[in-house]
Amino acid sequence: MELAQRITGIEPSVTLAIAAMAKAMQKDGKDVCSFSTGEPDFDTPAHIKDAAKQALDRGKTKYGAAAGEPQLREAIANKLQQDNNLSYAPANILVTNGGKHSLYNLMVALINPGDEVIIPAPFWLSYPEMVKLVGGIPVIVDTDSSTDYKITPAALDAAITPKTKLFILNSPSNPSGVVYSPTELQALAQVIVDRDIMVVSDEIYEKIVYDGVEQVSIGALGKEIFERTIISNGFAKAYAMTGWRIGYLAAPIALIQAASALQGHSTSNVCTFAQYGAIAALEGSQDCVENMRQAFAQRRQVILERLRAIPGLSCAKPDGAFYIFINIGSTHLKSLEFCQQLLEQQQVAVIPGLPFGADDHIRVSYATDLTTIEKGMDRLDKFMRSCV
Numbered sequence: 001m002e003l004a005q006r007i008t009g010i011e012p013s014v015t016l017a018i019a020a021m022a023k024a025m026q027k028d029g030k031d032v033c034s035f036s037t038g039e040p041d042f043d044t045p046a047h048i049k050d051a052a053k054q055a056l057d058r059g060k061t062k063y064g065a066a067a068g069e070p071q072l073r074e075a076i077a078n079k080l081q082q083d084n085n086l087s088y089a090p091a092n093i094l095v096t097n098g099g100k101h102s103l104y105n106l107m108v109a110l111i112n113p114g115d116e117v118i119i120p121a122p123f124w125l126s127y128p129e130m131v132k133l134v135g136g137i138p139v140i141v142d143t144d145s146s147t148d149y150k151i152t153p154a155a156l157d158a159a160i161t162p163k164t165k166l167f168i169l170n171s172p173s174n175p176s177g178v179v180y181s182p183t184e185l186q187a188l189a190q191v192i193v194d195r196d197i198m199v200v201s202d203e204i205y206e207k208i209v210y211d212g213v214e215q216v217s218i219g220a221l222g223k224e225i226f227e228r229t230i231i232s233n234g235f236a237k238a239y240a241m242t243g244w245r246i247g248y249l250a251a252p253i254a255l256i257q258a259a260s261a262l263q264g265h266s267t268s269n270v271c272t273f274a275q276y277g278a279i280a281a282l283e284g285s286q287d288c289v290e291n292m293r294q295a296f297a298q299r300r301q302v303i304l305e306r307l308r309a310i311p312g313l314s315c316a317k318p319d320g321a322f323y324i325f326i327n328i329g330s331t332h333l334k335s336l337e338f339c340q341q342l343l344e345q346q347q348v349a350v351i352p353g354l355p356f357g358a359d360d361h362i363r364v365s366y367a368t369d370l371t372t373i374e375k376g377m378d379r380l381d382k383f384m385r386s387c388v
């Protein structure tokens with residue numbers, strides 16, 4: 001059987017593979033400390049689950065509108081106005097099967113074969129694969145600790161060619177955890193407007209920020225940038241709803257209509273009763289979001305202190321999300337070798353930087369309990385002392 005060309009260049013997700021390896025070792029009775037997952041370790045808040053259960057009982061079990069339940073599109077439009085100062089009508093919103101699906105739909109609806117999409121590295125590993133799937137060309141712009149792993153306006157400007165269609169911005173970032181300041185966003189917005197390209201702002205970690213850092217949406221910085229902005233967001237990280245598969249796109253109407261038509265012929269609507277859980281998430285108390293954020297903040301404090309005391313490691317200050325992106329250059333190991341050796345020798349699972357575009361780094365997720373963090377850091381310390 002000959003597979004389609006478009007699929008043969010696609011890499012399987014390494015994050016899922018390492019998490020699966022760690023789970024298999026745990027199943028075999030091994031005491032694995034896993035820092036590999038990209039999901040909150042909390043249960044979905046009860047009022048959200050209750051709303052979905054009630055929707056089931058009310059018969060919300062049928063096909064719905066492909067673009068999403070009208071009440072959810074309206075709740076999302078209200079949220080974007082209140083939280084992000086972005087004025088969208090419900091018609092500008094598409095409810096999707098998670099943030100991943102939002103971004104994929106966007107690529108299909110916007111990118112022609114040969115179009116260039118600018119992606120700062122380190123990047124969330126699915127971005128380049130999605131671009132390639134639709135025949136686009138990922139243009140990777142490397143960043144490093146000298147700019148806090150952020151793309152500068154000059155580097156963005158230099159990467160733009162007549163073929164550039166889209167720039168992918170992810171703040172707070174997976175994997176680096178860095179958050180762009182309003183001033184940095186303003187400077188990037190200027191380049192986007194001047195060079196007349198589009199930007200997709202992946203804001204899935206917007207609620208998980210620390211130390212009073214301000215999370216601003218680039219689209220809120222003026223009329224001209226708003227017209228060139230697409231927002232991708234979802235419920236997975238803020239509300240511990242990873243398995244529910246609900247996300248959304250907010251964008252100019254022509255794009256939403258095109259992506260809705262695509263969805264109408266591919267997945268149809270997101271699970272109808274699950275959407276009622278999402279409505280409850282947005283319209284109910286936000287205390288659950290803040291409680292989880294505080295728990296992440298405490299873990300971040302502990303893990304940063306522990307990491308700073310381990311020889312041979314350095315990282316950017318993670319102001320958001322629940323990841324730390326660590327430079328392991330001092331070990332002279334490739335990131336995959338590092339992760340395999342650490343898992344085999346110390347039963348600690350972390351993710352190699354390679355698929356994030358940085359082979360001298362690893363990603364550590366602290367979406368896990370404090371006991372695992374303490375134990376895992378003891379083991380990482382031992383491992384590093386044997387390497388450097």
Ligand code: PLP
Nearest residue numbers: 038098099100124174234236247
């Ligand atoms: N964007 C980023 C940066 C992510 O890290 C993730 C998930 O890990 C997503 C989007 C997609 O999230 P989901 O499809 O679970 O909503």
